[in-house]
Amino acid sequence: MTDHSERNDPQPYNRAEEQPSTTRPVVQMESPYASTRGSITTKQLPPFDETIINKYNRSGPRYTSYPTALEFTPIPDGLETKILQNRETRAPLSLYFHIPFCRHLCYYCACNKIITKKNSDSGDYLQYLIAEIKHKRRLLSTSEDGRKPLVKQLHLGGGTPTFLRDEEITQLWTFLQTQFEFLPEEEGDYSIEIDPRELSDDTLKVLRNLGFNRISLGVQDLDEAVQIAVNRVHSAELIENVLNEARELGFHSINVDLIYGLPHQTPETLDSTVRRIIEMSPDRLSVFNYAHLPERFKAQRQIKDTDLSDPAAKLAMLGNTINTLTEAGYQYIGIDHFAKPDDELSVAQREGKLHRNFQGYTIMGDCDLLGFGVSSISQIANANTRYILQNDTDLDAYQTNIDAAKNNPMVMPAVKYIKTSIKDRLREYVIMNLLCHDYIDFKDVNQKFGIDAITYFINEIQQLGEMQSDRLIDMDAAGIRVLPRGRLLGRNVAMVFDEYLDKTHKKRFSKVI
Template identity: 50%
Template structure:
């Protein structure tokens, strides 16, 4: 059975302190180009229909609106108190659903569905019903609650009856944004959210039969201390969510305007951030959570933890997933799809999004069709980031290569990491050791051929 333990080694973390991709895709988004357009996406859809007309689909809908701005946020969003803007957006989103849905074989079931944002519950109950109804008209949704249908929830936007409506519409999983429960931290980032409100939503979700609840936290926010964050985490652990994500706050005010309202002097030092992370991992391990990877933890019986032990875990733009067999069809402004051997992203601006759809065009801004080398390297990176191990023979059989010859330079770099205790490299395998698992992004970066070109791309720090 896979050893899912992880070791916090501050010396190694400092040595490998660098920025790098999160590998929700490979190649990563900076490699997307405008030469991959709506016509290219349609060719990929046609090819996947022909190759496997019953291949399941994963749908993602981006709802960009928020009522108030959280100063730390780096998401694509529209902050407004004008709820009528959602109606205009939905009119165009419905058109995109119609255009895309008509291109996929109707025998392809939707086994995974996710609403993200922004704040999806910015929509009214009537609008949420209409969005799900439009989706059902043009895609084959499951009616037996067997799919993984999830939604991101801001507890401040949950009114009486909201969760019951979501359950009625078919949602069976929730992701709760919490970030931090300390009042001083909440004021510093403009997200005031009481413990009573937060845990009330979690408890109601369980009463209504939601199968899984995940909680998102962020470390490195202003005014956080090791003790204050430990208190937040202890309160969350006591509620026993099925999954936890503890994200590293990346302070990039030159890129994300809301972050300019954060006082940089209030941010914890790099040493303090490491102390917060180390203690958090101790708390989670003591509570029985296992480290899935890339900021994510889960209870041992959770589907993610089981999939990792069984070697079937997957990673895409929604994070870790158990649905490796799906094409990901993403709709809404900035949404990123993964169809066949391609990635494509919609336009960023609402005006352009509306104009494209008003003209009957898919709003694809750019994308990429993967080469054979891309597909090979994606497989290597995916297996490492999901399994913490890689069997050379499996890759050789699938791609007809001799691993040691194809990746000569990469294996040499890995030997240096092996000497540092991050991994074991022997018997035709890579096994990431417990002290290397927090640094899995560094290990995956060895296989990223695009990073060698030295292009000026900004990524977040790996820790």
């Protein structure tokens, strides 16, 4: 690569400011990222290498956006209105709804959830959601043929979305049909997070009949001692019954969330949980690292430091889990996520069509993300710029904004924003392809952004030299490839290309592993 890096080229960002090649991520018919997986249907990880993990186990972001949420600044008055009005009409939508309520406090929680048992809370909040939908919808242009904005993806997150009663979820869904055009259920991606303890006898049937086709269950662990320690108690039989019913109802994909590093967990108890979950055969698993930060998250103060595993045991939990899941045939997608080879995420990854945003890994990379509710985040592309917007994270302040908008249409719910530059878009493209496809194709980057990638990223390439020596990556004139040995450390590779990452920010992140 020396010959390329020492060329006397003009400014490497030569044409990008004038006429970049793309205004949003483009899914090509023949993706240069599809060939990285060939015809292999299960991309097995190599044996877990504890020495390498420890060497590179540094704090870093999860890259659900670039720049990350730490770059938010107060939004100027009137800007959100202009962003929505100028949104590219041809771009489909992904809708996200944040439901902040829970009936039980889980002690591992790192979110601002509202613990309540009053049914009126959800009804009041639903009316605020509907008011926000109306407020934003009036700003969105219809297509040239007069059709309503097209929705390809919808997700209810939280908190506990099933805190809403069945009739309230039905009310929200029915109202949305009057505001947007939805892809048919067999083509769209419509998901909801579920607390298995908070389901009525009919909830799954109601969700499936409405058109939800994907669910995610928060399980975390099946060991009773661990469940008591984190105040989230449920039986394995309950989880299995919910999975079986969802499968019988025809949900396309079922995800289970697990956490390693919880109080009283041991490598043996967690392995028992993982093997029991594999018997239930979910389509996807998310295996998260518990980050104990009681100084930041009040709920975690209920957990005693002495009940937590030491770093060696925690690393063993991760290694065992990875080995067990890959031996069972699950494909490692990236950043905590596994999926069966025939799941849409696995297929999209093999075809070079996987994307990542605030909803995590997604097959809907061509969508603008429109968030509703307290703390929700939107990502909207206009021409060469993407805007990232966030509503107020305080429920009272959020509701005050929505109330004010009823009398003053210029008041909008977003209070913070990020405006990305074309240079941000370039680095985002590199980072997301590394995290989604383990590869950066220099020719592809050159064509899309009008640069010589080797010249432009020469400093980053030099920083990756040690990872190449450790066989985590391979670099040549064609691009940068994350090798199987380095896949668990993909975030470390991506962090090299992050211009915003500094010592101050690193203190805000948990470790990669």
